[in-house]
Amino acid sequence: MIYLQLFWVYFKIGLFGFGGGYAMLSLIQHEVVEKNQWITDAQFTDIVAISQMTPGPIGINSATYIGYTASGSVLGSFIATFSVCLPSFLLMLFVSRILLKFKNNVWVDTLFKGLRPAIVGLVASAGLMLLNSQNFQDWKSVLIFAIAFVAVKFFKVHPILMIIISGAFGYIFCYPQ
Numbered sequence: 073m074i075y076l077q078l079f080w081v082y083f084k085i086g087l088f089g090f091g092g093g094y095a096m097l098s099l100i101q102h103e104v105v106e107k108n109q110w111i112t113d114a115q116f117t118d119i120v121a122i123s124q125m126t127p128g129p130i131g132i133n134s135a136t137y138i139g140y141t142a143s144g145s146v147l148g149s150f151i152a153t154f155s156v157c158l159p160s161f162l163l164m165l166f167v168s169r170i171l172l173k174f175k176n177n178v179w180v181d182t183l184f185k186g187l188r189p190a191i192v193g194l195v196a197s198a199g200l201m202l203l204n205s206q207n208f209q210d211w212k213s214v215l216i217f218a219i220a221f222v223a224v225k226f227f228k229v230h231p232i233l234m235i236i237i238s239g240a241f242g243y244i245f246c247y248p249q
Contacts, residue, residue, distance in 0.1 A: 074142060074143045074148065075143065075147065075148060075151050077108065078139055078142060078143060078148055078151045078152045078155065079151050079152075079154075079155045080155075081103045081104065081108065081152075081155075082135050082139070082151075082152045082153075082155040082156040083155040083156070083158060083159060084103070085099050085100055085103060085131070085135075085156055086131075086155060086156040086157060086158060086159035086160055087159035087163075089131060089156075090187070090190070090191060090194065092129065092130075092131070092191075092195075093123075093129045093130030093131035093132070093133075093134070094130060094194075094195045094198040094199070095191060095194035095195050095197075095198060096130075096131040096198075097120065097130070097131075097134075097198035097201060097202075098194070098197045098198055098201050100116075100131070100134060100135075100138070101113075101116055101201060104116070104138050104142070108142075110138060110141065110142035111138060111141055111142070113204065115141065117202065117204070119134050119137045119138060119141075120134065120202065122137060123137065124235070125235055125239075131156055132153055132156060132157060135149075135152040135153045135155075135156040136149045136152065136153045137149075138152060139151060139152025139153060212245040212246055213242075213246070215245075216238050216241050216242060216245070219238075219241075220234050220237075220238050223237075
């Protein structure tokens with residue numbers, strides 16, 4: 073039964089997850105943490121962090137991790153990953169044929185102009201969702217966040233290097249002795 077639930081939940085996420093993986097995060101959290109309670113808020117935050125550091129889209133990576141966690145098997149990972157990708161694949165087959173016919177249509181152009189702000193809002197929602205008490209447990213977490221933000225934003229430190237440095241500081245500062 074868990075496999076059918078995983079398929080349906082991730083099919084819906086894939087179908088309504090406009091704007092990429094970060095825009096999907098609030099929908100994923102609602103479905104897997106709040107509604108189905110397959111994982112906790114803390115586990116979700118950890119899965120998001122791991123999904124950001126591993127190669128590939130965050131929505132697919134998180135589906136793989138959550139599918140395994142919810143089912144306890146590789147089959148669960150496969151079903152969640154497959155079902156989150158399936159709607160995009162089917163929609164792209166359908167939409168690409170239509171857009172080729174109507175690519176210069178004013179209505180299609182207007183539709184895309186209207187979708188842009190909504191997608192920015194979904195991505196911002198995902199960022200705000202991660203600002204919870206689990207991520208700011210003590211002054212060390214806040215310090216790591218502040219240094220990483222300033223380093224990337226103002227000193228143009230490469231984000232991958234900042235992930236590695238932040239992980240090292242997180243291990244040094246936060247690892248229980």
